Amino acid sequence: MFALVTEKAYEQHRSQFDALDNEGHGLQWLRLADDGKLHGPSDAHPEVAWLSSDLFFGGILNRFFEIVEGAPDFRWLQSAAAGVDLDPYERLLNRGARLCNAHLTAIPIAEFVLRAVLDVFQDAERWRMAQADGRWEHHNFRELWRSRWLIIGLGAIGAETAHRARAFEAHVTGVRRHPTGDEPVDAMISPAEIPDALPEADVVVLATPATPETENLVDDGFLSAMKPGAVLVNVARGKLVDDEALLRAMDGDRLDAAILDVFNAEPLDPSHPYWSHPKVVLTPHSSGGGIGRWDRGAELFCDNLRRLLAGEPLVNEVTTMQLPTDLPFVTGRDKQ
Amino acid sequence: MFALVTEKAYEQHRSQFDALDNEGHGLQWLRLADDGKLHGPSDAHPEVAWLSSDLFFGGILNRFFEIVEGAPDFRWLQSAAAGVDLDPYERLLNRGARLCNAHLTAIPIAEFVLRAVLDVFQDAERWRMAQADGRWEHHNFRELWRSRWLIIGLGAIGAETAHRARAFEAHVTGVRRHPTGDEPVDAMISPAEIPDALPEADVVVLATPATPETENLVDDGFLSAMKPGAVLVNVARGKLVDDEALLRAMDGDRLDAAILDVFNAEPLDPSHPYWSHPKVVLTPHSSGGGIGRWDRGAELFCDNLRRLLAGEPLVNEVTTMQLPTDLPFVTGRDKQ
Numbered sequence: 001m002f003a004l005v006t007e008k009a010y011e012q013h014r015s016q017f018d019a020l021d022n023e024g025h026g027l028q029w030l031r032l033a034d035d036g037k038l039h040g041p042s043d044a045h046p047e048v049a050w051l052s053s054d055l056f057f058g059g060i061l062n063r064f065f066e067i068v069e070g071a072p073d074f075r076w077l078q079s080a081a082a083g084v085d086l087d088p089y090e091r092l093l094n095r096g097a098r099l100c101n102a103h104l105t106a107i108p109i110a111e112f113v114l115r116a117v118l119d120v121f122q123d124a125e126r127w128r129m130a131q132a133d134g135r136w137e138h139h140n141f142r143e144l145w146r147s148r149w150l151i152i153g154l155g156a157i158g159a160e161t162a163h164r165a166r167a168f169e170a171h172v173t174g175v176r177r178h179p180t181g182d183e184p185v186d187a188m189i190s191p192a193e194i195p196d197a198l199p200e201a202d203v204v205v206l207a208t209p210a211t212p213e214t215e216n217l218v219d220d221g222f223l224s225a226m227k228p229g230a231v232l233v234n235v236a237r238g239k240l241v242d243d244e245a246l247l248r249a250m251d252g253d254r255l256d257a258a259i260l261d262v263f264n265a266e267p268l269d270p271s272h273p274y275w276s277h278p279k280v281v282l283t284p285h286s287s288g289g290g291i292g293r294w295d296r297g298a299e300l301f302c303d304n305l306r307r308l309l310a311g312e313p314l315v316n317e318v319t320t321m322q323l324p325t326d327l328p329f330v331t332g333r334d335k336q
Numbered sequence: 337m338f339a340l341v342t343e344k345a346y347e348q349h350r351s352q353f354d355a356l357d358n359e360g361h362g363l364q365w366l367r368l369a370d371d372g373k374l375h376g377p378s379d380a381h382p383e384v385a386w387l388s389s390d391l392f393f394g395g396i397l398n399r400f401f402e403i404v405e406g407a408p409d410f411r412w413l414q415s416a417a418a419g420v421d422l423d424p425y426e427r428l429l430n431r432g433a434r435l436c437n438a439h440l441t442a443i444p445i446a447e448f449v450l451r452a453v454l455d456v457f458q459d460a461e462r463w464r465m466a467q468a469d470g471r472w473e474h475h476n477f478r479e480l481w482r483s484r485w486l487i488i489g490l491g492a493i494g495a496e497t498a499h500r501a502r503a504f505e506a507h508v509t510g511v512r513r514h515p516t517g518d519e520p521v522d523a524m525i526s527p528a529e530i531p532d533a534l535p536e537a538d539v540v541v542l543a544t545p546a547t548p549e550t551e552n553l554v555d556d557g558f559l560s561a562m563k564p565g566a567v568l569v570n571v572a573r574g575k576l577v578d579d580e581a582l583l584r585a586m587d588g589d590r591l592d593a594a595i596l597d598v599f600n601a602e603p604l605d606p607s608h609p610y611w612s613h614p615k616v617v618l619t620p621h622s623s624g625g626g627i628g629r630w631d632r633g634a635e636l637f638c639d640n641l642r643r644l645l646a647g648e649p650l651v652n653e654v655t656t657m658q659l660p661t662d663l664p665f666v667t668g669r670d671k672q
Contacts, residue, residue, distance in 0.1 A: 107479060107481050107505075108477070108479055108481075111454060111457075111458070111479055111480055111481070111504060112458065114450070114454060114504075115451065115454035115455060115458055115460060116460075118447060118450060118451035118454070119451060119455065119460070121447075122447070122448065122451055124451060124452075124455070127618075127619045127620075127622065130620070131611060131616075131617075131618045131619075134606050134611050134612075136602075136603035136604060136620040137620060138620050138621070138622045138625060139622065139625065140625040140626070140627050141444070141622075141625055141626055141627065142626070142627060143443060143444055143447055143626040143627065143628040144447055145443050145444075145447070145626070145628045146628065146631075163503060164500075164503050164504060166503075167499060167500050167502075167503030168447060168450075168500060169443075266472075267472035268472060270470050275467060275470050276470075281467075282463075282467045283463045283467075284463075284466070284472040284473060284474050285474070286463065286474045286475065286477075289474060289475065289476040289477055290476070290477055290478070290479040290481070291476050291477065291478060291479065292479040292481045292482065295482075
């Protein structure tokens, strides 16, 4: 069986591919280089492929899909992304191929959230300034212990965040439209119950997709229901927040800090008041940038490939039902 | 039964004392004010007492112990401190009274360690500088996921730190002379095995008391065995570290950062090179300053008081065996 991967991913995760080779599956690797050249037998067609994260940043994503869609017996695509909004996905599923997505950035996003909230709670900036000034100056600080968190969206990011917050003995309430019962939280509520939960929450984390229902979720009403001194964290999408309402709320006593990694327009305009607002902790859509995501991607691809070969259920399989109804134009092909 | 508490602690934790009163134990409160005056029946002697943390910072610690030691039927003292190095402890135990200590700062110290290590791993300072400059500049970062921690000292601080690090899927090796088997770690080793463990550790946390055996534990040999890029954290005692050796190691490529909350001499001399060293994250012995420690102290006192009244085993009871052999002079009395 021929498997398509990028040359870059092949080199970076060589040991994991070698392990697969040594297991005797009879795999042969087709390696797509940065210049678009395919290394491997010239007449070979892949049956499986790994859409590794380097493909999203290079210029060969279209070439990758040309090879995949031109392969007559293509069976399975593993993506390194959580999003299922690429144009060719629907065509692949319609011709009987299988698709798996991945949540490789949920872990670094959760680590980012914990770091950023702990930093605000401990007012670590005071220690940094004191060190810079050579001042030996103690201050007491808020603890995560027994703090109350409201995590809106309990997918992979929300769950990883909840799990870590609870290790600090925080009380976590999760919000999800369709709970599975497996969420690692102390309480689950429905979106309609958010207004009742806001006054109790010391930390509110937005970790839900942007949909027509969640757009401008954080508006004047939401913000005025928040507990004084609370911390708002947005690691989801900028569209969830009404920026004008947030700026108004921060000028009052409502919020201690807004930790914002995503924005309505990115990159954020250099003149936007968020940049210099004393209550805003701003990062450039970077919370997912943990380097472990590459290893996790390779492990998921290899694990799912073993499952495919053994006829076992795949992890994170996506069905046509889960595809967005209005696919954006992404890959350079005309939308059909 | 008369119980001695400070006026300050009584006011701050009134609801918990009210709860005790409502349980019908027949308790009466003797409240020691900041000016040394005792509020309560003038001829009353306490049988139990709470050495709350405010006593360590006010001027009435001696007065507190005069009342305790002058009480003919004194039975039990709950301290808010972990240290058992106060002069009157031995006399109290010798006359048959009981003593409990507390580990109220283990939780904020663990929160501090996680915050500080995450900050170094994420190189959050780059984001802070980029925000200050109005630059939209992404960077990838190290994850705690699958990082390896070596925690030297697995008492309350080490255990709380280990528990939280493991929630991030870090691999934690603990070091303890006499393991109980209950430590929340992936592996336990003895102090003699530290040199073998150092080359594997991404994070090394010092959380062990200063004793003749641990003084200058972190010397040239220790530091040269550490993994390049590792992070050293000292939240224990400055004496554990040979400062000259650490400065030498940081000038090489051995360490990414040294997170130092404690020092050989405190406050740290304004001319010490640690203040401005680019690899040093310096805080003024503040990692224990979480405000939850007051509530935890009140809860422990009330819980242990209930246990005492019910004839149940006390939490954190200290025996004469655990007292240091050379008690420092602390309370203003001559050492006997």
